[in-house]
Amino acid sequence: MDIIGLVASELKIKKEQVEATVSLLDEGATIPFIARYRKEKTGSLDETYIRDISERVGYLRTLEARKEEVIRLIGDKLTPEIEANIKEATTLQAVEDIYLPFRPKRRTRATIAREKGLEPLANIILEQMEDPLNHVEEFLSEEVETIDDALGGARDIVAEIVSEDFKTREWMRRITRRSAELEVNVVEKKKNLPEAKTYQNYFEFKIPLKNVAPHQVLAINRGEKEEFLTVKITVDSNSLIQSLKALWLKTDAPHTEQLELALADCYTRLLAPAIERDLRREMTEGGDKQAISVFQENLRHLLLQSPVRGKVVLGLDPGYRTGTKVAVVGSLGDLLATDTIYPHQPQNRWDESKAKLIELIKEYKVDLITIGNGTASRETEALASEIAQETDVAFAIVSEAGASVYSASEIAKEEFPDLDVSLRGAISIARRIQDPLSELVKIDPKSIGVGQYQHDVNQKELSEALDYVVESAVNHVGVELNTASWSLLQYVSGINKTIAQRIVAYTRTEGPIFLSIGNNPLSYSFINATYILQK
Incomplete structure (x- = not known):
């Protein structure tokens, strides 16, 4: 995959700009430093572009690494077709869908049916050209006593094969995403509790899945977690089963009855629950992303308020x-x-x-x-x-x-x-x-109160996003090296908490520090800090 070219195309900027930015990031330069002091190399890209490049390149590198790992894990079962599908995948979800049939799993109904020797019968059902009833007696044994047992076991195998087909999974996910509704109801026995009033807008709530707002997702998730609300994704199951049949039934095939039964079971028992989990996760990730973006914007405004200096x-x-x-x-x-x-x-x-x-x-x-x-x-x-x-x-x-x-x-x-x-x-x-900036950097950004649902979103992503905002704000304003607290200095590009504490200890005992970059090759951690501190 041409990662640099792909990112340049997605962001609608020159490939050379992405290449230069990635090179600087890989060398250890920080986003604020690149945005302010390496404009000549990046073509004057701002922090937003540089951060988008950093995140997208990071994702694509992770994707490529996962592809290689999945190819290794599949091992001897890897075919040229499967390998090509993996290499063509553009998302981690797609790679995991391809890997699903090969992933170690607990014993399932299909696993048990295979152990009983019913896979050849399942293949006959999938091929749709012969009547399975003409062959079913061949599979009867002490473990498979009746025809119904044999056909049921074979259908279990078919259902699992269909549910693990990555193209089927993505197609059904796409249809569900487009046509499903989110249905939310109050837990009746808790309806009259005072705490439940927080969620009264969702006591009888139904909305197309594609129209759910990010803040609604987070509120509903919290209500469900606190057991005031029940949540489910509803869809026209019959319509989706027909879509599944359209994918798997061959035109004019003479024997489809058992396959049709297997497909209905596949959707109801395997695909629908899995797709609901996938879509709920997508919704939550979207809600988290929007909420974190609001956190970031609010925090930036708070940190960059004009100071009221020289006042008691x-x-x-x-x-x-x-x-x-x-x-x-x-x-x-x-x-x-x-x-x-x-x-x-x-x-x-x-x-x-x-x-x-x-x-x-x-x-x-x-x-x-x-x-x-x-x-x-x-x-x-x-x-x-x-x-x-x-x-x-x-x-x-x-x-x-x-x-x-x-x-x-x-x-x-x-x-x-x-x-x-x-x-x-x-x-x-x-x-x-x-001095809002100097004071607020002493507090964990999550505790400053700059948004809703801070305990509901992904905590790792929230911490990283807010730390970035603080770092960006500090580097935007600049820092006076010899008077700043270590809590402020630690956010200067290239300086961490330990170095910041050492700087403060030194200036208190030895006096002011005077910086000079000189002409010697230096690590980017030092160059980052020196440029910001000299602002």
Whole structure:
């Protein structure tokens, strides 16, 4: 397979652009680095094109490797026709369909029938030229006592042969995908539970399979997982059985009765359940892909918010019983003061809390108040509004998603080892408006709250996608090597967590680092980092 040519054709770009990009990726260059500093080689391809090339080439290389492995596994049973089919396959699904008849499997009804010597009778049924009833008595034995047993066993073999035929499987999958409907119903005994109301849109839900939206797929999957919904794919079975017959019955063949019975059994018992699993998996993968794309877009916007630099910020992490946590952060993000106030129920120490905040504002010349948007946010906003009228200090509501995760993290412990974990969240809330990127990279991207169904999608793919967004954002903005935290430096192309921690340790003890690429051949990990850090 000409992978480079195929990708170039699919993306409608020049083959030389794909070839140059793949070469750079194989040498260790990262996507952000290539997009920004190797435009002359790629023909000015942007990150989207480069990432598409990376993903598609990766898939096609995996496909080629799987083809070779399947050819090896089939071994002596490999025929020129099967080998040609494998080599012509364009998807992993197609390769697995071809491999299916050769895959080691548990004992099936067909396996047992073969052990009883019924395969020649099955072949007669498949050929359709002779009446199986004229030969069936030849196959009777102690293990096959009756004619019905012999014919039933032979039909089991035929059903398995048909169900494992890769062309049949793909054709039936395609028809089902086009004509089936997704039917969802509520589990009646749970219908009136409060938790079930989340899924009330799907209590009696039916829609053509091809029209199901990605967010609906994820919602339905979650409802099914939590056992509030039942889900099935419905189709006109008779119509599909007729389609199957059209594939396998020979024109004017004199003896098709047993084959027709086998085909009906094949569809109902083997093909339909397998195709339903395949299509449900396809739907879930599509839903995951769309949801992850939304996660990526939202996270990128969040990370690249304009920073409010040079301001002293008072951060409030609202709460009721345990109080509202307070942190005053200097213009460079340094912690100046912390406190806890109790303006809300059950304590209701409103005036005392307001006075304490005004005192902190005056003492540290606070420019801005930030309020986390969680529990008691609106009540705390009312408090900030009163303070703003008396001090002329503005306030803003910020997302507090992930603040509690940061509070208990390794990074927070390192930054504030002697500070109570409950107060660290207020620091994060204050810093988020000063430098969103530098603060949010300290938190697992999945905990920042940038999309729905984050626990329902493929976790590996989600983590990889969000890590890429963080890396892209960091490399887009650039990093000041001698002042950045290791949590930010680790996302610079070519630098990992260990190297980032060593850089920070060095700058703290030895002083600033000055970078120079020079004329010597260097590894791409160093070149990637050097270009980004010098931005």
